[in-house]
Amino acid sequence: MSLIISSVEVIKFGILLFFDQSYFLNFVKKDKVKIAYAPSIGGKNIPSQLQDQYHLNLQHFNYISTREESNIKILEKISKKKVFPVIDPTLLIDHSEWNNIIKDLNSSSITNKENYIFCYFLSNNNWYNKVISSLNPQKKYIIYSVGTSAPYSYKVKNATIIHPTPIEFIAYINHAKYIITDSFHGTIFAINFNKNFIALKRNNDTDKNSENQRFYSLLQKLNLLDYFLGKNEQYDINKIKAIDYNLINLKLNLLREQSINFLNQSLKDSKHE
Numbered sequence: 001m002s003l004i005i006s007s008v009e010v011i012k013f014g015i016l017l018f019f020d021q022s023y024f025l026n027f028v029k030k031d032k033v034k035i036a037y038a039p040s041i042g043g044k045n046i047p048s049q050l051q052d053q054y055h056l057n058l059q060h061f062n063y064i065s066t067r068e069e070s071n072i073k074i075l076e077k078i079s080k081k082k083v084f085p086v087i088d089p090t091l092l093i094d095h096s097e098w099n100n101i102i103k104d105l106n107s108s109s110i111t112n113k114e115n116y117i118f119c120y121f122l123s124n125n126n127w128y129n130k131v132i133s134s135l136n137p138q139k140k141y142i143i144y145s146v147g148t149s150a151p152y153s154y155k156v157k158n159a160t161i162i163h164p165t166p167i168e169f170i171a172y173i174n175h176a177k178y179i180i181t182d183s184f185h186g187t188i189f190a191i192n193f194n195k196n197f198i199a200l201k202r203n204n205d206t207d208k209n210s211e212n213q214r215f216y217s218l219l220q221k222l223n224l225l226d227y228f229l230g231k232n233e234q235y236d237i238n239k240i241k242a243i244d245y246n247l248i249n250l251k252l253n254l255l256r257e258q259s260i261n262f263l264n265q266s267l268k269d270s271k272h273e
Helices: 048-058 069-079 095-101 128-135 151-155 166-174 184-192 213-221 246-270
Strands: 002-005 033-036 063-066 083-085 116-120 142-146 160-162 178-181 196-200
Touching: 002 246, 033 246, 048 069, 063 069, 063 246, 069 083, 069 213, 095 166, 116 128, 116 166, 128 178, 128 196, 142 166, 166 184, 178 184, 184 196, 184 213, 184 246
Parallel strands: 002 033, 033 063, 063 083, 116 142, 116 178, 142 160, 178 196
Antiparallel strands: none
16 A cells, blocks of 8 residues: 655644654554655755754655755755655646536636636735736726735735635636736646736745745746746736747646656555565
């Protein structure tokens, strides 16, 4: 039997330098094959005082992959194991398969809405409104902003606050004219659905706890770094309004194939262990 753990930050340490060791499957019997798919350490490095614990816990895995290129050398050095680059689990299926999941909503009120800008923010940065306004200078688009547990979405000017279910969230992305987000998953769903988007930096690249690397890792591979913006960074609004996804989809399909191959090979090899 094989066990796969696949979530964004299951091996991430918290602000108090604590991490949940159960995510490393340390409770599973040693004769079971354990695979880590696309985890992230959530930051730039693993603190020195945690590295011995990470080394011991990573030994539980037979196969390790990671979502961020910058994590590979870090995890290989600490684990003394080969670490493979893969894409986020939500990208393992393309937009046609996601459309099958949301097909029951395709006749709902979401598809009947006029052209709209879809906003999804996880931080409170007032400069985001300037970017939104540049896409909507004549206010011809409705703005929908997802209400989160924190009041960030309520900072979006002239926006209608929505509280969609997970499936409705995907449907809103699917039918949006433009997407503006500071969320990594908001960004990758925009890419998967071939949408014109802007990904905004929640913090500076030089910040100690910056999580921008997860964006850089994927956007660089897809030649989409021009659409990842920080405060006061210059951008071409006309370019953002017309992203050509032909080559991007080819690159994404290749990354998808490589990631699925990692899973298939790991599961195949596990049968002989």
